[in-house]
Each structure stands twice: as C-alpha cells, then as structure tokens.
Amino acid sequence: MKDFISNLYNKENNEELYVFNVTHTFCIIGALLLCGVVRFVFKDIRAMYLTFGILAFYILTMVEGNRTLKLRRSIILMSVGLNFIYMPLMYYLSGMDMSVMPIYFMFGIMYSVLQIKPKYAAILGTVEIVFYSILLTFGRSSALYNDNVVTSSGIYYSGTIIALITVGVFTGCILRFRFIFYDLANAAAEKLESEAMDAYIAKDMFLINTSHEIRTPMNAIVGNVDLLLDQDVSEKVSEDVYNILNSCNALLSITDELMDLSRSETGEVDLFVSTYDLSELLMEVINMMTVRLTESNIGFFVDINSNIPKFLYGDSSKIRQLFVNLLNNAVKFTPKGRISMRVDYRPVSHETIELIVDIEDTGIGIMKEEIGSLFKRSGNKDTGNKADAAGSGLGLSICADIVNEMDGEISVKSEYRSGSVFTFKIPQRFTSMDTIAYIPESDRIRILVFEKDEEYSGHMMKVLASLNLAADIARNEQDLERLMNVGRYDYVFVANERDRECRNVFANRLISEKIVALCNISDNVLIPEASTVLTRPVHILNIAALVRNETNSYVRDITQKGGFECPAATLLVVDDNYTNLNVASAILEKYNANVLTALSGMDCLRIIGEQDVDMVFLDYMMPEMNGIDTLEKIRQIPGSRIASMPVIALTANVVGGAREMFLEAGFDDFMAKPVSIDKMEKMLRKYLRRDLIVPKNPAGSKRL
DSSP, rough: HHHHHHHOOTSSOOOOHHHHHHHHHHHHHHHHHHHHHHHHOHHHSHHHHHHHHHHHHHHHHHHHHHHOOOOOHHHHHHHHHHIIIIIHHHHHTOOOOOTTTHHHHHHHHHHHHHOOOOOHHHHHHOOOOHHHHHHHHHHHHHHHTTTTTTHHHHHHHHHHHHHHHHHHHHHHHHHHHHHHHHHHHHHHHHHHHHHHHHHHHHHHHHHHHHHHHHHHHHHHHHHHHHHTTTSOOOOOHHHHHHHHHHHHHHHHHHHHHHHHHTTTTTSOOOOEEEEHHHHHHHHHHHHHHHHTTTTTEEEEEEEOTSSSBSSSEEEEHHHHHHHHHHHHHHHOOOSSEEEEEEEEEEEEEESEEEEEEEEEEEESSHHHHHTTTTTTTTOOOOSHHHHHTTTTHHHHHHHHHHHTTTOEEEEEETTTTTTEEEEEEEEESSSSSOOOTTTTTTGGEEEEESSSHHHHHHHHHHOOOOOOEEEOOOSSSSHHHHHHHHSSEEEEEEGGGHHHHHHHHTTTTTOOOOOEEEEOOOOOOTTTTSSSEESSOOHHHHHHHHHOOOBTTTTSSSSSSEEEEOOOOOOEEEOOOHHHHHHHHHHHTTTTTTTEESHHHHHHHHHHHOOOOEEEEESOSSSSSSHHHHHHHHHOOOSSHHHOOOEEESSSOOOOOOHHHHHTTTEEEEEEEEHHHHHHHOOOOOOSOOOOEEEEEEGGOOOO
C-alpha cells in the first residue's frame, strides 16, 4: 500500500497520470470534508450516505485508473457518476435550492472539461449543460410550489462560499498542475534542443577533424607520388606509382562519401551552390568506380554527351554523391555483367539545362512490389530482393532527398533478375557556352581502333563518333597491318591484351602514328611502341584530353606537367605540418619560384610585413590563429599590394559547405588536400599575375 501511494505522486509518471492522481486526491479530500458539511446543512441523512457513496466511487475509479492506465475511461465514469447521479440527487435532496446548486453544477462541468481531451470534453460538457439546464428549469418551476425549499440566509451564504471555494480550489489545482507540466515540458524541449545542437556541432567538428586527420597523411602520399611521376622513372615504376595514386584517390572518394552519408542521416539536405566543372566531377566519379571494380568481372562503360555545358552552377558535392550512391548500389547487386553510366542533358532555357543521368546494371533487379518503397527510409526486411539487400536503403533515400531538394526527379525501372536502370534529372544553370569535351578541327583527325572484343570496339566507335572523330576498326592482325599500310592515321588505339598480335605489325614498319595502349587501371603496359596510355573505361573526357594533349589520371605520359615558370614570383606556403610544407614547396619549386614557408599565422604575418609576397597558400587548421583569423589580419595590413594579393585556402576540411565558408571569409579560392601538381598549377595559372608567368625553356623539358 505504501509503495502504491508513493507511486501515485511520482513525477516520473506521464503528465496525464500525474494530474489525474493529484486532482482526484483533492476530490477525495473534498468529498471527505463535504461529508461533514452535508451532515449539518442537510436534514436528510440520505445526503450524507450519497456523499460517502461518491467518495467510495472516486477511490475505486482512481485505483482502477492507476491499475489499468485507462484514464479516459475512469474520468468518464467519475464524471457520469458526479454529474448525472450525485449532483442531481443532491439538488433534489437540498430542496432544489437555486442559490447554491448552480455553482456545484459548474464544478461538475469544469471537472469534465479540464480532465479529458478537448474532443471528449466538448461532447460530455455539452450533454451536461443541456442536462443541467433542463434540471434547473424543472427545479425552478417546482420550487415555486415546494414548501421544503431551504431559504435560510445563513445556509444561503455559507453554501455559496463553500461552493465557490470548492470549485475554485479544484479548478486552480488542475490548471496549476497543467501549467507546471507545460513548463517542465518546455524546459525539457529546450534542453533536448540544446543537446541536439551540441551533438550536431560535435558531429560537425568530428567530421572536420576526421577529414583533416585522414587528408593530412594522404597529402604527403599523393604529393610525393605526383612528384615521383614527374621524374624520369621506368615504365614499371610509373605503372606501380599510378596504381598507388589511383588507390589514394579512391580512398579519398570513399572518405568523402562517408562524410556526406553521415551528414545526411537526418534526412535534411542543405545545398551549397557554386560554379563547378562538370568534367572534373565526372572524372572523380569514374576514377573511384574504376578502382573499385579492379578485382571484379564487371564491365564499366561510360557514355557522355559531348555537348553538355562544361561549367554548371549547383551543389557539386551533392551531385557527386548522387553518382556515387547509385553506382555503389549497382556494384553491390551486379555479381557479373556490366554497369553503364550515361550522362545527357536537355535544354530548358537560355541559361538552364536539365542534367539527365542513367545508371544501368545487369544485376539481380528489383521486385515490382518493392519499387514503390525503394527511396523511402526503412529498416531491412529479409525478402531476398535488391531493395532489401541494400540494408537500410539509406543511400537511395538520401539520393531521393537530394534530388527533391534540387527540384528534380528520380526513378527506377527494373525487372527482377534482369537488371535495373536508375535515372535522376536535375535542373542546373550553366555559366558559359563551353562544352564538356570540345576538340578543335576534329574532322581532320583519323583513328584506328584495335580493341580486345566487339563490345569494347563498338563502345569505342560510339565514343569517337560522338566527338566527330573519323575511325576504323581492325578486327584481327591482318586487318591491323592492312589498314596501317593503306591509310593515314594520327592515332592507333591498341588493346593491351592484343600485344602479341600487333608485335609483328609494329616491328616490320616505320611507325609514324602515335600508338596508344588501352589498359585497365592495374595493367602493366605490354606494348613497347606505345607513347601514351589510355585507361579504361574509355569516354569522351579522356579521348578529348588525349587529342588536346592534356594530362589527367586516365591519359598518361602525354606531356610533362608544368609548361611554364614563374621565377620572379614569391610564393608563401603556411602550414603547421612540416610534411605538408615540404610537399607544397617541392611542387612550387618545379616552377622555379621563390618559395617561402611559415609554420603559423604569426609567422605568415611577419613574412608578409617584411617581404613582397605575390601569392599565399594558407592552411586553415592551425593552433593559436587559424587560417580565417590570419586572413583577417592580412587584409588589415594597409597597401594596395596586400589588397590584391591572392590568398588560397589550403585545407583538409572538405565537409559539405567548406568551400562556401572559405569564400565567404574572404579567400580567393579553396584547394583541398591532398595537394597535387595539377591542382597547384591550376591555381598558379588562375591567380598569379600574367607578368610573373613565362613559358618554360623548351630545351630544358623532355617530351614524353
């Protein structure tokens, strides 16, 4: 009994139960007091018995409500007993005293209205008001002819005071405890909001720190690998180093994917829009998937419309996440066969296009009944189909969230055990008329293709045709020899797997064409006559880079990086990590620049104050004074030279929105670690004054 009573007023109970117990305790106490009052006010003993009865009924329903937790049922029973039995009978026993009973009737109505939910309170209260109105009307007409009506002024005043006190205390107690719980609920909500915000900030800091800790050592690896590739090393070493570089890039891509995934777990999507290079985004995505598929038996084919605008305006990190999530989904459920990525567009207006992407696989497919819920966040159900095999389905639901936020659409077509096609369409503004893979005078270039099978040959011919490049196919060794003898070709694309077939052809003639070896990412080049390596999958981006004599991770040994020098430029690199300083300095020294280094923001300010610096690469995460604080101090230094000096944010923080944060802080641009020669060269070409850049001495360079 003691435990039961103590549990009645436990504040850990929910609001309804706590208010129920407290207010009904007051009702029971009031009923006890009323028993004494009734004994003196009412001459009829039946009034006291009736009050004892309602007291017992209150106790029983209170105990039952706590036992079953069906509070609404208990309150309705108590309300019916009070309003439709006790009150009318007391009204009758009081001789239908018009002075006091209406106040008690108000007490009964207040009990119903304040105790149960509005919908039920409205119904019950309306019924009670109608019932009491009829009762009072009947009582008034009866009282005119009733000699037993209590008319004593003492009873009139005492009864009224007791009635008002009873109703006031009861109503005040209920409202007071309601307000207490509302205050407690608001305080709890504010506390939860504060804790959620702290957790959100803590998670953001964790992501930033994790990104920084991963990218700092990766910066040293990628930077030194890039420098090694720029040296005169053997083909075998070059192949091995390229494998290291591609694996590092894949690791960074996966790290970024995990960052984006953890930030999107709440379902909220924040877009950070800026101008981006679509070709660079696609190359990153293709590179990551190529490395992932290295050990698989899955063919990867890429088809990109060469007329898509090159520079778009949107959230590149979220678009990249769409590609990665859908491609990863295809890889998971395609044990063998092929995966195709098609990138197309549709003009919408003079400044907007609709980017259209299809990810097709020959995997296990999806059951029709599961397609409707594929993009919803749901738990895993073991039904054995593709939607469930994805686990929680979070990756696809995140894709749907991103596409919806971009005012686009995402869909899927699939046949169970026959593969799937995921499609997303998103509107994007374009900022220039440059296309993604333009080749000048493409109609003058002729190419001969000697691929490993018909599927690869057919795909290669489709890619070349989309670039308006004339091409022929050699089906076998005899075709290769005949075509090379009778035709004039600028390039001969030879599959690395057909090295034996082309060996005699190349050995018996003077080669005037540029031989391009078509290799998988992990292959060693088996064709000694090849001057260039083109890594599969072949698509318009690496073909265009090859023809334009550019360098990227898919077109190797075309030209040496660094076609210019800046001997008159003074460049400052600021980083608290010695390894990062050494890597960045070694890259910049390739351009014959005067390179200065600083280990802190204070060192940076001192050097800028003492020397004329033309460009600054400034790390963000440094002790005492971070990059943004340092930049603010730099911009406070008087002089037009400082005002026009480009400052590039050099950071390992690539969490969504980082670029926008640095640009808003006043940086001229943002360069994510790891630093490579390509990234550094782009920054130098873009921001260094034109009078400081001079062509590299041709005699001092080697042709690869």
